[in-house]
Amino acid sequence: MDKIGIIFGGKSTEHEVSRVSARSVAEAINKDKHEPVLIGITKQGEWKKFSGPLSEMADGSWEKDAEPFSPGQLKDLDLIFPVLHGKYGEDGTIQGLFEMLHVPYAGCGVLASSLAMDKAASKLIFQSCGLPTPDFQLILREELSDHLEEAADRCEKTLVYPMFVKPANTGSSVGISKVRDRDELRQGILEAARFDRRIVVENGVDALEVETGVIGNDRPECAAVGSIQAARDFYDYTAKYTEDSGTVIQVPAQLDEELSSQVRETAVKAYQALDCAGCARVDFLLDKKTGELFINELNTLPGFTSLSMFPMIWKEQGVGFTELIDRIIDYGYERFQDSGIKPEGFLNK
Ligand SMILES: Nc1ncnc2c1ncn2[C@@H]1O[C@H](COP(=O)(O)OP(=O)(O)O)[C@@H](O)[C@H]1O
Ligand SMILES: [Mg+2]
Missing domain, CATH: 3.30.470.20 (ATP-grasp fold, B domain)
Known part of the structure; x- marks a missing residue:
């Protein structure tokens, strides 16, 4: 029997979704071969080991039945299965921790995770490999204080409405808008900028x-x-x-x-x-x-x-x-x- 650490929750906007996903994984894992060890990360970033009923993982009440756990204890496990979505889970950061601790883990490594998490970086790689992806512009939050109009001009020059405006690094459609004119474009950029310093604006596809x-x-x-x-x-x-x-x-x-x-x-x-x-x-x-x-x-x-x-x-x-x-x-x-x-x-x- 190998001990598989299933990590769930986390500090991202997708904390809740992660708990539901992790419950499914914990239920489905082959218990003849693997012993699941449940490790939750609270929204505040605290790590805890959970041994209670799986339903508490999904409904959020797990925290009260959990015991302290430090990330260094991951070394006692045979393999880690991070079931975390979004920032600090899917972006290569926690994968970097696993690498440093030298523990095997499921899923993508540091490079793939961080490239895929950033919509601008992944699109640049796709384009350079000749793989089709909607054309886009990258805007930095820093441009918004004085150069919002220039950024909007850049989009209008190279792209066509409707466009999609996205924070480069969120998931679950958080901060994303579909914009049909200049005014909506400005609003969409400002909304996306709440979530990330990198903003992607791209051609919409029907x-x-x-x-x-x-x-x-x-x-x-x-x-x-x-x-x-x-x-x-x-x-x-x-x-x-x-x-x-x-x-x-x-x-x-x-x-x-x-x-x-x-x-x-x-x-x-x-x-x-x-x-x-x-x-x-x-x-x-x-x-x-x-x-x-x-x-x-x-x-x-x-x-x-x-x-x-x-x-x-x-x-x-x-x-x-x-x-x-x-x-x-x-x-x-x-x-x-x-x-x-x-x-x-x-x-x-
Ligand atoms: N270029 C686009 N054209 C048409 N629809 C889009 C485009 N980009 C995003 N969308 C819509 O927005 C949703 C969320 O965007 P996506 O880039 O997948 O972000 P997330 O990482 O949050 O899932 C998509 O599932 C799709 O419905
Ligand atoms: Mg999506």
Whole structure:
């Protein structure tokens, strides 16, 4: 039995979602092989070990039954499975801690995590690899005090309305707006600037959103493709986390075979472009009129809740939730063994 530390909660805006995802992972993990050890991080950033019922993790009452835990104790575990979304969980910072402690962990490493978290950095890599993503402008918060109009000019010169304005480093659609004119653009930039010093403004696509999942290390495999159609203006926070928001999720997506292959091949290329490991979900915008495909973003810690796309598209591909978690854990051990210096002549062994 190996001890798998499941880390949940955290200081990000996606604290609640993380707790629900982590509960699903803790329920699904193969208990014949692994002993889950639950480690929560409060919104204030305090670490605690939790041994109570899993329902308390999801409803938030876990904190009262938890005992103190220090990050250094992670060394006592065999592998860490961070089920944290957003800042300080999905952005490479906690992965850096695991590296420093020299403990194996599931999912992407420092580089892939931080690149994928930053929407501007990941788009630059996609562009330089010839992978399609909507054109964009990067604005710094610092420009806003004196140069907001110049920044808006820059967007209007190179992009077309409607545009999407996003903080470069949030998730769950927090701080994102769809803007249709100059006034909305200004408002959108100011709103996004509340959340981040880097702001991305990009071309809007009238799109069907399609997503697929990738798992593995240097030989990644791809899941089935799913689609999302929000009943709202776009797939915002309410559409994502309210059960009756009218969002229609289809697995598999109703795409012809050729388009579906294109999505899956592009997803694997995006995964490799950012040097992902373990797992990631790749989200696309499929232009309803032209059929053009764009990468929207890559999430290194896909949602694992019962409403989440990632487990669904793997199930469709024939990989159940327990096996999926098992494989992501195995890739974590594999990556740990594969990193570092190899003795001379290792290729011949
Ligand atoms: N360029 C775009 N064109 C059309 N819709 C977009 C675009 N960018 C974002 N959206 C909409 O906003 C949602 C959230 O944006 P996204 O970049 O995925 O941020 P997050 O990391 O918060 O999920 C998307 O799921 C989609 O509905
Ligand atoms: Mg998204």
